[in-house]
Amino acid sequence: xxxxxxxPTVLLIALGVLTVGLGAWALLRRDRPxxxxxxxxxxxxxxxxxxxxxxxxxxxxxxxxxxxxxxREYFSLVDIRLEDRWGILGAYLSIPxxxxxxxxxxxxxxIVSIPVYAFIIVPFLxxxxxxxxxxxxxxxGAIDFGLFLFVYxxxxxxxxxxxxxxxxxxFIGGVALANAVEALVIGDRPISVRRGVGMLxxxxxxxxxxxVAVQPYTEFALGHSLGIGALIPTLVLAGSYTVTAIERDLxxxxxxxxxxxxxxxxxxxAYLFAAPIVFHYIRYxxxx
Amino acid sequence: xxxxxxxPRLWVHLLVLRPLLRLVFGVTVVGKENLRDxxxxxxxxxxxxxxxxxxxxxxxxxxxxxxxxxVVARDYFARFPRLVKVLEYLFRPVWVDRVQKDTDPVSExxxxxxxxxxxxxxxxxxxxxxxxxxxxxxxxGRVLAARREVPVVPVHLFGPERSFPxxxxxPLPLWNHVTVGPPQLVRGERHExxxxxxxxxxxxxxxxxxxxxxxxxxxxxxxxxxxxxIDGSGKSTLSRRIAEAVSVRGRVGWVGDTLTLFEGGAxxxxxxxxxxxxxxxxxxxxxxxxSLAHYKIPKLTExxxxxxxxxxxxxWYAPVLTVTDGSPLLNMTAWAVLYREEYFTEEFxxxxxxxxxxxxxxLGARDPLLKQFPELRVLLRLGLxxxxxxxAVLFLDVPPAVALERIASRxxxxxxxxxxxxxxxxxDAYRLLCRVLVEQYGVPTLRLDGRRPLDDVxxxxxxxxxxxxGNG
Numbered sequence: 001x002x003x004x005x006x007x008p009t010v011l012l013i014a015l016g017v018l019t020v021g022l023g024a025w026a027l028l029r030r031d032r033p034x035x036x037x038x039x040x041x042x043x044x045x046x047x048x049x050x051x052x053x054x055x056x057x058x059x060x061x062x063x064x065x066x067x068x069x070x071x072r073e074y075f076s077l078v079d080i081r082l083e084d085r086w087g088i089l090g091a092y093l094s095i096p097x098x099x100x101x102x103x104x105x106x107x108x109x110x111i112v113s114i115p116v117y118a119f120i121i122v123p124f125l126x127x128x129x130x131x132x133x134x135x136x137x138x139x140x141g142a143i144d145f146g147l148f149l150f151v152y153x154x155x156x157x158x159x160x161x162x163x164x165x166x167x168x169x170x171f172i173g174g175v176a177l178a179n180a181v182e183a184l185v186i187g188d189r190p191i192s193v194r195r196g197v198g199m200l201x202x203x204x205x206x207x208x209x210x211x212v213a214v215q216p217y218t219e220f221a222l223g224h225s226l227g228i229g230a231l232i233p234t235l236v237l238a239g240s241y242t243v244t245a246i247e248r249d250l251x252x253x254x255x256x257x258x259x260x261x262x263x264x265x266x267x268x269x270a271y272l273f274a275a276p277i278v279f280h281y282i283r284y285x286x287x288x
Numbered sequence: 289x290x291x292x293x294x295x296p297r298l299w300v301h302l303l304v305l306r307p308l309l310r311l312v313f314g315v316t317v318v319g320k321e322n323l324r325d326x327x328x329x330x331x332x333x334x335x336x337x338x339x340x341x342x343x344x345x346x347x348x349x350x351x352x353x354x355x356x357x358x359v360v361a362r363d364y365f366a367r368f369p370r371l372v373k374v375l376e377y378l379f380r381p382v383w384v385d386r387v388q389k390d391t392d393p394v395s396e397x398x399x400x401x402x403x404x405x406x407x408x409x410x411x412x413x414x415x416x417x418x419x420x421x422x423x424x425x426x427x428x429g430r431v432l433a434a435r436r437e438v439p440v441v442p443v444h445l446f447g448p449e450r451s452f453p454x455x456x457x458x459p460l461p462l463w464n465h466v467t468v469g470p471p472q473l474v475r476g477e478r479h480e481x482x483x484x485x486x487x488x489x490x491x492x493x494x495x496x497x498x499x500x501x502x503x504x505x506x507x508x509x510x511x512x513x514x515x516x517x518i519d520g521s522g523k524s525t526l527s528r529r530i531a532e533a534v535s536v537r538g539r540v541g542w543v544g545d546t547l548t549l550f551e552g553g554a555x556x557x558x559x560x561x562x563x564x565x566x567x568x569x570x571x572x573x574x575x576x577x578x579s580l581a582h583y584k585i586p587k588l589t590e591x592x593x594x595x596x597x598x599x600x601x602x603x604w605y606a607p608v609l610t611v612t613d614g615s616p617l618l619n620m621t622a623w624a625v626l627y628r629e630e631y632f633t634e635e636f637x638x639x640x641x642x643x644x645x646x647x648x649x650x651l652g653a654r655d656p657l658l659k660q661f662p663e664l665r666v667l668l669r670l671g672l673x674x675x676x677x678x679x680a681v682l683f684l685d686v687p688p689a690v691a692l693e694r695i696a697s698r699x700x701x702x703x704x705x706x707x708x709x710x711x712x713x714x715x716d717a718y719r720l721l722c723r724v725l726v727e728q729y730g731v732p733t734l735r736l737d738g739r740r741p742l743d744d745v746x747x748x749x750x751x752x753x754x755x756x757x758g759n760g
Contacts, residue, residue, distance in 0.1 A: 068461075072314060076463035079501045082418075082453065085460055092461060102466030138503055251499035260316050261449075 007169045007217060008048035015045060037179045040267035044157075044172045048108055051165045057103055060158045064099040068092065070150040073264045077250040078146065083130030084139045090125040091147045094118040098151060102158045110159065114152040119144050150265075153272045155278040163287055166217050171232070171278055172271075177210060178203045178233035179270045184241060188254050191241045201231035226287055231281060232274055239273030290353045290520065291370070297377065301353055306346050311659075312461050313339070315348050319468035322441060324349065325460060326471060326491045328406055330440045332428060334421055334493070335410035337448035338460065342380060343466055344408050350675065354378060356402055356642035358408040369449055381406075394430050411482065419448035421493065424486045429478025439471035442485055467492050476669045510609075512598065512676055513753055514615035516622075516718050517684035519703070520691035521738045525611045526684055528553035528753050530753060531611040540607035541601040542563045545571075545613070549605055567593035575703055580627075584687050584706050587623070588663065591616040595675045602676075609757070617644055617675035618721055624661040636660055636719055638728040639684040643668070645677045680756035681731055682749050686738035732756045744748050 015038075041068055051059035075088055094114060101110040121139045130136060161168040181203040186195045208229030211218070215225055245267065247254070250261030294300055296482050309315055323329065329352075332342055341358050360381035365372050375381055382400065384393045397407055400692050409431075411424035432440055447464030469488055474481045513530065517523035524544050531542035535550035542548045547564055549556040570590040577583035593615035596605065602610055639657055642649035643664060651668060656663055667673055688711035697705055705711075725731040734752045736745050 069314075072462060075460075075719055076314070076447065076450070077501055079503050080450065082455055085456055085458075090456070135503065154544050181412070248503045258316055260314050260465060 006049075006052035007166050008045060008052045011169060011173055012036055012045045012049055012235065015041060032044075036254075036263065036267050037176075037270060039182060040264070041172070041176050044271075048085075048161070048165060048169050048172065051161055051168075056162065059161060060102050061097055063154065064095050064162075065274070066152045068095050068153045069156070070264045070268055071095070071264065073147055073260055074146040074150055074250075075143075076260055077252065077262065077265075078142050079129075080092065080142070081132070081135055081139055083132055084126050086129035087122045087126035087139065087143050090122045091118070091143050091151075094122075094147060098155050099158070102155060102162060104249055105162060107159070110155070114147060114155075118147055119177070122147065125259075149272050150268075153276050154268075156276040157271065160275070160279050163282065164275045167282060170214055170218060174207050174210065174229070175230040175274055176269050177207055178236040181206065181233070182236065182270070195239055196241070199237060200233055202229050203236075207232050214278060219284055228278060228281060231278060235274035235277055236270045239271070241268055243269035243272065292351060295354045296505055298350070298353050300351070300378065301344050301345060305342060309339075309342060309346055309464075310499055313447075313459075314463040315343065315466060317466045317468065318464070319470075320327075320347055322468045323347065323352075323469050326439055326441075328371065328401065328403070328404060328408070328438050329471065330428075330432065331408045331439055331618050332411055333443040334417055334489055334490070335412045335556040336445065337415060337452040337454070339452045339464065340410065340445055341408065341463055342644055343445055343448065345379070347443070347466055347468060348406070348408075350502065352406055355404065356406040356408060357382055359384055359393060359397065359410070361386055362412070375399060382407070394427055394434075395461055397431050399704055401431070407431075410669070412486065415454045418453040418455075421486065421490060424482045426478050426482045428485065429480075429482040432474045432481050433478045439473055440472045440485065442469040442488040442492065443467065444469070444489050444496060446493070446496045461578050465496060466477045467496055478519050480522075484505070496689040497515065505601070511610070511679040511757060512602070513609060513611045513680045513682065513756070514618060514678035515611065515613055515682045515684060515737065515749075516615065516618060516671050516721070517686065518688065518714050519706055519719070520692070520693075520695040520698075520743065521686040524564055525742065526736075526745060526749060527611045527613045529742075530682075530749055531609075532622055533746070534611070534753065536611050539605065539609040541598075541605055541610040543601060543612040547597055547601060549607065561597065563600060575701070577704055579703055581724045584627075586622070591620050591673075592672055598676060608749050608754070612678070615678050615681070617641065617677060618681070618725075620644065620675070622714060622721055624663070624711055625720065626705075634720060634724050634727075637724045640664065641677070641724065641729070642719075644673050644675050646673050647677075676711045677729065678731065680753060681722060681725055681733045682747070683718055683733065683735045685715065685719075685735050688715065 016259065046067070047059050049064050050062060070254070071091065075091075080088065094117075097118070098110065098113045101113050122143055126139050126143065127136060157168060157171070160171060170192055182199050185199040185202060208226050211220070211225040211229035212222065215222070218225065247262060247266060247269075248264075250262065252266060254266065255261040326418070333340060333344055334556065341360070344358070345353070345356070356379075358379040358381050360375060360379065360383060361451060362372075362385045365375060382393055382396050385391060392578055397409070401407060409428055411428040412422045413425045413427075414422070416422045432438070435462075444467045445464065446467070449460060450460075451462035452459035452465060461644035469492055472484075472488070474484075476484075504647045515523040515527040515530070528542055528544060528548075530551055531540045531548070531550045534540050536552070536553050539556075540550045542550060546568075547561065549558055570586050573586035574583055574590055594612075594614075598610060598612055598616070601607065618641070621637060621644070624640060625637070631723065636657055638647055640661055641647075641655075643651055644667065653665065688708045691711060692706065692708060695702065705714075722735065726733050732752070732755075734749070736749060738745065
């Protein structure tokens with residue numbers, strides 16, 4: 001049962017209404033800056049709408065461009081040596097490499113593209129570029145990790161888009177919901193056990209109820225709907241918690257976000273952990 | 289003013305260069321409003337990369353774009369004639385030849401300013417080491433001193449030194465931050481102008497690069513401070529007092545007659561090391577020696593063992609500082625002077641230190657140094673040439689007569705070398721060594737007058753140690 005208007009458009013309109021509302025709220029209360037996680041929700045919804053109305057290929061390459069943006073910000077912040085330049089170039093080039101594999105739906109190669117091929121080629125390039133061996137381990141670690149988190153994890157969203165645009169849309173919606181709850185419950189304060197449990201206690205029932213409510217769109221069984229509903233907020237919390245520490249190490253200040261200074265990383269951190277795991281859940285249990 | 293819209297040059301900048309820079313590299317501009325209401329300006333920026341001039345053109349307000357010229361080095365680009373044509377078109381540069389110096393760029397820049405144009409200039413003159421600001425050339429001061437009514441805008445570029453440094457063959461997509469400082473009207477003469485501009489850019493740099501990610505550095509070896517002096521000069525007491533005082537900041541090892549660790553100003557309980565016991569016994573043997581010939585071997589062994597204790601302290605107890613009463617390396621060199629003082633010059637002395645601390649110095653089979661210091665051959669053969677060179681040296685200078693008096697008042701048995709003649713020679717040897725250390729090794733050295741009250745000497749020594757630590 002597919003409705004007349006694609007789901008991404010519905011969500012886009014909903015987000016528009018929400019933003020206008022929040023904008024009015026921010027105007028009324030000058031001291032509250034706009035939520036950083038909302039900024040990149042627009043980007044994701046734009047990608048989804050391109051996929052829904054126009055072409056999947058264009059959408060997946062837009063997503064690749066966005067991955068490039070995130071990875072570029074990460075490399076701009078992390079302490080790299082002059083010797084690492086070829087390795088970093090290799091890391092950038094593995095974005096189109098992976099994207100082509102999504103585009104042609106070659107799952108077996110996609111899933112090993114970065115964890116096998118890029119993770120072998122990048123260290124090789126790092127060592128090729130280096131006359132100095134000192135710092136090689138840290139460089140390889142930093143480059144490979146950034147590649148994994150900001151390209152490979154994000155790539156799973158593209159593959160989900162290939163399965164069904166509706167699924168990807170609902171995934172983004174679920175993450176946004178969990179993000180909103182996190183922003184309300186925790187905000188910019190450090191994540192403690194109490195706050196984390198509090199956030200889950202509120203977010204899990206909401207996303208579970210949401211997943212059950214959209215069953216006509218997803219065509220998931222009740223148990224799986226509940227499972228994904230519980231999975232999304234948990235992974236959002238874990239991802240935010242982990243990336244917070246990374247941000248602090250990189251010198252990203254949540255109160256002074258700017259492009260090139262952690263804005264993209266901060267805005268997308270909730271999606272990074274959730275995307276691959278929800279994707280594999282769906283692929284293993286639900287995709288026919 | 290409205291005619292500039294018809295210039296194709298403007299559209300190349302607006303439609304090609306600016307979007308390309310933003311898409312590939314990413315640009316953040318802070319303080320763009322500082323350029324808003326100026327009718328003419330000079331942009332001054334740090335220079336690290338070929339991207340710099342492109343980045344500066346992205347912040348130039350659109351009405352100014354067609355009448356802005358950059359100062360570019362011709363001698364570098366002359367190798368690429370096609371590129372010169374592109375640059376000629378895009379930036380209408382003021383060419384500077386750093387090799388032939390046949391043109392006077394200053395008068396040309398002033399001419400362009402008078403014609404109502406804006407100037408982009410990199411006062412460093414060359415791209416230099418990535419991320420390090422070099423001394424500004426005074427050409428900028430000459431220009432501004434001649435045209436004081438033109439506002440100068442300091443700009444700091446952060447990022448090009450990583451995205452396209454001098455050593456790299458290709459640029460990498462990495463983010464660039466452009467920070468525009470407030471426009472200034474200059475005052476003073478040209479050196480002053482240059483210096484203030486350099487300071488303005490350094491100030492911006494400090495704010496922009498605060499909190500950058502840095503990999504943790506490897507823990508440095510703890511620093512070693514040696515107190516030299518003849519017997520009876522009070523070096524043992526002085527070194528102990530220094531260790532006590534510094535230990536407020538952390539653990540300090542003191543290698544005197546015994547090894548003691550100080551923490552928080554108080555000595556810590558410690559089981560004596562095996563090496564230390566051995567060293568003590570050797571020390572006794574040396575003290576009981578009846579002639580200088582009998583004194584030599586036990587003393588040499590004692591010094592070698594003492595160095596071993598120093599090494600073990602630094603290795604196993606990880607102190608922030610190790611203070612030693614004497615220094616095995618330097619004492620041994622000084623003793624060599626004492627035995628064969630006739631030929632010992634600064635050069636010999638420096639080479640002996642280099643060999644014993646294994647600093648890449650070679651010793652030939654018939655080296656004249658061996659004549660002066662035959663024990664070196666044995667030391668080398670036994671692999672005992674890795675003695676530690678102190679990071680800072682204090683020399684406690686006391687007249688030998690005073691020192692002998694002090695020794696007598698201790699009531700100990702007088703050692704064979706403790707005569708006024710030998711002690712004078714030893715003090716001279718230490719002085720020679722201190723000169724060598726400063727001149728050849730850059731080790732900070734301080735001479736202290738041992739006749740002054742102890743508290744004054746200690747205070748001066750502690751201040752010196754703190755300063756030496758800060759430098760390293």
